[in-house]
Amino acid sequence: MTEKFLWFEGIPFPSVDYSPELLREVQESFLIKDEDVLLLTFPKSGVILKEEQREKRREEEKKNDTGRPSFGTNWLIETVCLIYSKGDPKWVQSEPIWDRSPWVETKHGYELLKEKEGPRLISSHLPIQLFPKSFFKSKAKVIYLVRNPRDVFVSGYFFWKSAKFVKRPQSLEQYFEWFIQGNVPFGSWFDHIRGWMSMRDKENFLVLSYEEMKWDTRSTVEKICQFLGKKLEPEELNSVLKNNSFQVMKENNMSNFSLLKGQYLEENGLLLRKGVTGDWKNYFTVAQAEIFDKLFQEKMADLPQELFAWE
Ligand code: PPS
DSSP, rough: OOOEEEEEEEEOOOOOOSSSHHHHHHHHOOOOTTTEEEEEEETTTOOOOOOHHHHHHHHHHHOOSSSOOOHHHHHHHHHHHHTTTTTTHHHHHHHHHHHHHEEEEEEEHHHHHHHHSOEEEEEOOOOOGSGGGGOOOOOOOOOOOOOOOOOOOOOOOHHHBBBBSOOOOOOOHHHHHHHHOSSSSSSSSSHHHHHHTTTTTTTEEEEHHHHHHHTTTHHHHHHHHHHHHHOOOOOHHHHHHHHHHHHHHHHTTTTTSGGGBBBBBOOOOOOSSSOOSSSGTTOOOHHHHHHHHHHHHHHTTSSOOEEEOHH
16 A cells, blocks of 8 residues: 555645546546436535535424434445335345445546446546546536535545545645645635536526434435436335435444555544534644634635535
8 A cells, every 4th residue: 555645737636546637637538427416515524514414403302302414425325226126125234335326536446447338436536627528518416515614624644644545644634735725636615616516506406415414314304306207105215214314324334434454544444423513623723723614705605605514
């Protein structure tokens, strides 16, 4: 394992399963088909939260303080797989998550996807400028998931420091510097979001958030079903909700990254760490919170602020 980054077009990538040649080939030659479904995120991410949704959330929290699950890339993949299997968990329990919805930018995923027949689920952390060019002429549906970047930062710190295929942060302070400079895997969170948000008004583009999913999982799954044109019976929907929960997914070896321990991850490496929103408050200093707020204002001021209503 090489604990460093692979730099491509000014962006740091993991050093294992990625190469400059492949990243270029994916961008120039990979063919996205109209029937594909693309699940896109900045790593460790989790929408658009309107006032009525916030109100609903407050009511929900009053009723139910049970720590319902919150959304990350892999939660989205698991959820879509369960929607495709109508809530039957056999598929998610028998095939690794990275084979069910392969990462197009990895060697493993790229090879698998080239061979896959029919409508494909495709995952990616690529920023928009490196995404396969064929997508921009296709009708493929995209679900783009966002999460409070402060929580993305904390989640990323704990994950990457246990990973054997990236330059590992030595401290939270160091990772904070890297994060605000965009020197973390897949680059700047701000640039990633700004790039992909330019697509937000297209009808084949659905923006969701980790926060929305946590506060109203059922409605969010229903929204995904509607977007994908999938109809679930009530008991099928209940089974999706049961099997995509934090606890069930944490115990599913096909989804919890335990298969990566040893070669790629330290024994203490966890994909499903806490699964909550607002954990950043346990880690940011007052000074860091101020620096982050200022940077957020500078970088995102021209985007509609209701896109980022996660507090
Ligand atoms: S990756 O490796 O970048 O693709 O990671 P990603 O899946 O985007 O993000 C990992 C965070 O998502 C949380 N997660 C979940 N939360 C709730 N429920 C479920 N089912 C779930 N699956 C993944 C995971 O716990 C990570 O967040 P933190 O804050 O670290 O717990």
